[in-house]
Amino acid sequence: MLKEQNVKLLKKISSSFSDVSWNKSFVYRPVAGRTFIFTLCVGIVFGFTFGYVVLISSTEDLRRLVLFPASFGGGHISDRHSHLDQDIDIGNVDGSVGAHSHDEEFHKDEDIVAREMAAKVRVLCWVMTSPTNHEKKARHVKATWGPRCNILLFMSSANDTNLPTVALPVGEGRNHLWEKTKSAFSYVFAHYYHQADWFMKADDDTYVIVENLRYMLADYNTSEPIYFGCRFKPYVKQGYMSGGAGYVLSKEALRRFVVEGIPDGTKCRQDGDGAEDVEIGKCLERVGVQAMDTRDSLGRGRFFPFVPEHHLIPGHSDPNFWYWKFIYYPSPEGMQCCSDSAISFHYVPPNMMYVMDYLIYHLRPYGINHMVHHQHGVGGGEQRINPTTIVESGKY
Numbered sequence: 001m002l003k004e005q006n007v008k009l010l011k012k013i014s015s016s017f018s019d020v021s022w023n024k025s026f027v028y029r030p031v032a033g034r035t036f037i038f039t040l041c042v043g044i045v046f047g048f049t050f051g052y053v054v055l056i057s058s059t060e061d062l063r064r065l066v067l068f069p070a071s072f073g074g075g076h077i078s079d080r081h082s083h084l085d086q087d088i089d090i091g092n093v094d095g096s097v098g099a100h101s102h103d104e105e106f107h108k109d110e111d112i113v114a115r116e117m118a119a120k121v122r123v124l125c126w127v128m129t130s131p132t133n134h135e136k137k138a139r140h141v142k143a144t145w146g147p148r149c150n151i152l153l154f155m156s157s158a159n160d161t162n163l164p165t166v167a168l169p170v171g172e173g174r175n176h177l178w179e180k181t182k183s184a185f186s187y188v189f190a191h192y193y194h195q196a197d198w199f200m201k202a203d204d205d206t207y208v209i210v211e212n213l214r215y216m217l218a219d220y221n222t223s224e225p226i227y228f229g230c231r232f233k234p235y236v237k238q239g240y241m242s243g244g245a246g247y248v249l250s251k252e253a254l255r256r257f258v259v260e261g262i263p264d265g266t267k268c269r270q271d272g273d274g275a276e277d278v279e280i281g282k283c284l285e286r287v288g289v290q291a292m293d294t295r296d297s298l299g300r301g302r303f304f305p306f307v308p309e310h311h312l313i314p315g316h317s318d319p320n321f322w323y324w325k326f327i328y329y330p331s332p333e334g335m336q337c338c339s340d341s342a343i344s345f346h347y348v349p350p351n352m353m354y355v356m357d358y359l360i361y362h363l364r365p366y367g368i369n370h371m372v373h374h375q376h377g378v379g380g381g382e383q384r385i386n387p388t389t390i391v392e393s394g395k396y
Helices: 002-016 025-067 112-120 131-143 174-192 210-217 251-261 276-286 308-312 322-326 350-361
Strands: 123-128 151-156 198-203 226-229 247-250
Touching: 112 210, 123 174, 123 210, 131 151, 131 350, 151 174, 174 198, 174 251, 174 276, 198 210, 198 251, 226 251, 247 251, 247 276, 251 276
Parallel strands: 123 151, 123 198
Antiparallel strands: 198 247, 226 247
16 A cells, blocks of 8 residues: 555656656655756746857957957057958948949039039048958949049959059068058159159048048148148157048158158168057157147047947046057047048948938938038139049059
8 A cells, every 4th residue: 555655746746847856766866857958948948048149249249350340449449550350341232332422402413512623632542451452342432432532442362353453572461551551652652753742541440431531631732741640649749630630741741751651661660560650650750740729629539440330438447548648639529529531430330321421421311401601711613623632543
């Protein structure tokens, strides 16, 4: 009788999974089997969920580190390492985005003044890129802001007829940026010195409003040894210009850099290593090129080393972040950060290139006049001028 009661009790326990530690093998097996399957399923679900959360979190942190590095507040992620994200595929664009027509209702003949200024203030833009970024990044510069330069060149170490590129005899990677910069400016001096007035270096993730660049430059004489950009204060007595935000040399500054600076070891670093923006800043100072203040009449910046959000929205960085120690002039956060005639932003992914192009050149609030009353003496006559944009391929 007692034996029958025990068997019934054991069956009841087995069917309800109530005692997984029962030490009788003939009773434990069904309990253990079902418990194992249940535990395995729970583990798989938990594991996949946890892994997904970690992956999403890590991806978002990586995206923010690249696009908004100051928000991490930590180590020294200097803008002079402007190809930090060259191997990270963020916001890549598949296919063609297309373009708006210049004859649409809000755009017909709106660029007459800009075209006239393009003929008077000739800007050559050369974009530093690499073979891994030709398709991922450089082509989006060509599809957006690049052709607004009078001359557009892509400087790489490999020939690419689709961009096209100028293939320089240099290595790739962070340790070759200074070497590539010297080679690129030497190439520009040899082939385009008389075809442009101003010479801008930008990265393949820099976005430039070229019309605003011309607007600022119109007040200056390109025969003077001067250069412009986002000014940082360490390492060089007069400061130096951020590489990622882009910098612009006058015709005389370019001549001094290539002719007087690069060949002279007492003025320019002779090897190819070093941070390109710091090294060119040192070299330009030694050959008498002046670093200029690019702020507008209200003291707001025009060249920026990060995306617009970083500068417009407060709280991206703590007071100890490197940017606040490097920036030459006060740089407030919020709407007072940026000039209405801002020129450049850095760390702009491909998707955002097209978004910025649309917001700047196509979106129009009805009834608001965007015409600027020019202060540089560049009038707006009725003659329409069509400057030619040159895009070159070749080997150096």
